[in-house]
Amino acid sequence: METTTVALIGGGLIGYSWAAIFARAGCHVRIYDASEEQRERLPELLKAQLEELESVGLAEDAAGAFARISVSESMAVAIEGADHVQENGPERLEVKQELLKEVDSLADAAATIASSTSALLPSALSERLAGRHRFLVAHPVNPPHLIPVVELCPAPWTEEGAMEKVRALMQAIGQKPLVMKREIDGFILNRLQGALLREAFSLVDQDYARVEDVDAAVSDGLGLRWSFMGPFETIDLNAPDGLADYGRRYREMYAKMAGSEAKPWSDDLLAKAETQRREILPAGKLPDRQRWRDARLQALALHKRDQDDRER
């Protein structure tokens, strides 16, 4: 990572968190914020964050990482020669469009450009950029040093090579890139969170349960598996013959819950998801992976008990 230089445009909470995780992994980082006041505060904020990470075992060499970060006096200085530019400006379309136009004009031809936006679509952000082929969204979750997933979302004109370069960069710094094939409102995370919230609000609205009881269903139930397996892996390990087997057993039940318009998952859709799972986990390995799940659940149960004991 020592040969990689990353420019961060916007030095608020998201910007300096990015700085810490890029620098922790060995990258050279240049960070710029439009506010002179914020630029003056940044060294202190960065030093404190890196020292905290080191103190809890989440960074090995805070001083070394800090030495790899410089606060730039201008966007031009930050971006010149950078391999990747990450934009973390205010969450307003016109502001980001302006900012990205300037970034695009300053960045090396080979540089990739990503926005940290949580909700603006990459097509809207980049449609007028000369270098829009090397632009994508790379949406981190706050705080990124504790929640590693980064959503990578292309515009229709984003080149495969740009997606792959940023994917590899995110993986190299220890984050978990999630690669989208095309854009949609809410990307993946907020769509999944929205789906869960809709059902949760509906149950409370109709007085089936209270807020704390719906929460318990997740924090003492479903959420335990979800902290180390996604929803597809969960069901893949929950029927003898894997995902499609689970889908065939329970699709009528789930469709009934979803209401009158819902159709059960089709055989084609189950086959598609099954094929993708089998590329990751061959059918013969399902029993091994079920044992892995049980071991992880057990370790998590002990971890949670220790945490609860500590709070008493």
Place this chain on the structure above:
Amino acid sequence: METTTVALIGGGLIGYSWAAIFARAGCHVRIYDASEEQRERLPELLKAQLEELESVGLAEDAAGAFARISVSESMAVAIEGADHVQENGPERLEVKQELLKEVDSLADAAATIASSTSALLPSALSERLAGRHRFLVAHPVNPPHLIPVVELCPAPWTEEGAMEKVRALMQAIGQKPLVMKREIDGFILNRLQGALLREAFSLVDQDYARVEDVDAAVSDGLGLRWSFMGPFETIDLNAPDGLADYGRRYREMYAKMAGSEAKPWSDDLLAKAETQRREILPAGKLPDRQRWRDARLQALALHKRDQDDRER
């Protein structure tokens, strides 16, 4: 707990898992299975399960717990004098109706009766029982010694006192009771899981992302918080003024994602959920709880890193 006797009717996987967690907590347990072969195997299965729990630190005295369990030769022997009867028979309506009729005729007038069903509604199971006022569903999640939530779902005629007695019992043995106010298909857990799966399948169906990328959104993102906070607590801590503040900020965004027919959460609904949250966490404690969340996220990040290191 030494004065509490629990009868378990049905000694399959769910039945003997219940036996282990009731006995671990100090209850006297009588377990009956219709199959003589299974009755003969039960002592060995129970001993092995309790010893495994002890070996990993999830039971303190396996031998003592084992000594509190007896395998009964008949339903009558198991149920006589029991404070609570937990039915774990085959997941078929007619079979459970028959079984519960016999249970109801044998149980003490003061005993509560619960079914472990994951999908059959309590009204259908109990409508013809003479003692239907003391019947409810108590749905555990497999494996219950690692996933503590138990869904308690009443039929329209279930008495408040029966719900409260079983809630207190579940809490006393270290499980996490989730109390429903009235029945609905899928109870709470499967409805929430179904909502997440619907969105997950839809994203894969329409080629926004692949199965493993949707899974990463949960296992390296949303699921981390959900392993110790439910969806309502998550959003309560994600806006300066709590749940309703979050709802007002983002309801348009979530409604847009949900499609054309979806209406944003109403002010009344947000106020209802906010009121229920404020009973658990006063507004003045939000900053403390946010620090608690961050500390838990940090501990979980270290836990996951240790688990990953161990698997390498």
